[in-house]
Amino acid sequence: MLSVRGVSKAYAGRRGETSALCPLDLDVGEGEFVSLVGPSGCGKSTLLHIVAGLEPATTGTVTLGGERVLGPGAELGVVFQQQTLFPWLSVRENVRFPLTLARHRGRARQAGSEREADRVERLLRLVDLWDFRDSAPAELSGGMQQRAALARALAARPEVLLMDEPFGALDAQTREEMQGLLLHVIQHHRIMTLFVTHDVEEALILSDRVVVFSERPGRVVATFDVPVPRADRSPDLKLDEALLRLKRDILSLLRGRARPEEQRRRLLLGLTHTPRGEDP
Known part of the structure; x- marks a missing residue:
């Protein structure tokens, strides 16, 4: 289990301290897909970066399998909104990079260049990029670059996949294709996933x-x-229909239009309909 306990984040600035995250708790179970949605600037990406070990929390701890997360590691695969492929490496070399790094650090989970090559090939076929294995990232479309980034994140067999609005910069059609691909990938790998998005519809399609x-x-x-x-x-x-009702309830919370007592009543009772006369 991925466990977040009492994690908060504050930044010091010229005008004093700015609080980005209140202390919060969050658990993600084995094989579970959890999405974070909320207004811009509410700290979703900040929390993801803390979980990834990319920045420290002001208070609280993050643990994975009972061990504290103190920095980036092979057990955490990360995909960002903007692709971070190395432009001087081919697609195949980009996907192989985490395996090469783990081998040099003595942390490889499998030995031998042939087995390494087999894994890279399986991942590239999984994301439908085998035919572009020797292409440079600049030769790929935005969606193809994100597919390569996803394959690279999975290469070292991470225990957790962390995704920070990975499809936010894509057009609607490519975004839908990537959602379908991600559904296929998580069915294939059953990997614990924490996913940040502004798109409530996307969160409902992908998440548990x-x-x-x-x-x-x-x-x-x-x-x-x-x-x-x-x-x-x-x-x-x-x-x-059920997802449309959930979408209306989540948007109602995000827009702050539902009365606090009505929000609380509906959440406690598990109701997902919009009361008559209320703007959804």
Whole structure:
């Protein structure tokens, strides 16, 4: 289990300290896909970076399997909104890089260049990039670059996949294709995933749970279980009636239009309908 306990973040500036995250707790279980949604600047990406070991928390701890996360490691695969492929390496060499790094650090989970090459080939075929294995990143479209970044993140067999708005810069059609690919990948790998997005629809299509953040300083205001089995997920589910009701409830929380007592009543009772006369 990935466990976040009492994690907060504050930044010092010329005008004093700015609180980005209130102390919060969050758990992600083995094989679970959890999305974080909330207003811009509410600390979703900050929390992801803390979990990834890319920046320290002001208070609190992050543990994975009972061990504290103190910095980046092979057990944490990260995909950012803007692709971070090395432009001087081919697609195949980019995907191989985490395996090469682990081997040089003595942390490789498998030995031998042939087995390493087999894993790279399997991942490139999984994301449908084998035919572009010798291309430079600049020769790929945005969606193809993100597919390569996803394959690279999976190369070292991480225990957790952390994704920070990975499809935010893509056009609508490519974004839907990437959602379908990610659904296929997580079905294939059953990897624990923490996913940041501004798109509520995307969160509902991909996730087992959706965690809603407040405005800055971010705190968890609600958690929604998605009532669609993982095996039945597809981008076409955006028109599913149950997911549309959940989408209305989450947007109501994000926009602050529902009265606090009504929000609380609906969350406690598990109601997902919009009361008559209320703007969804």
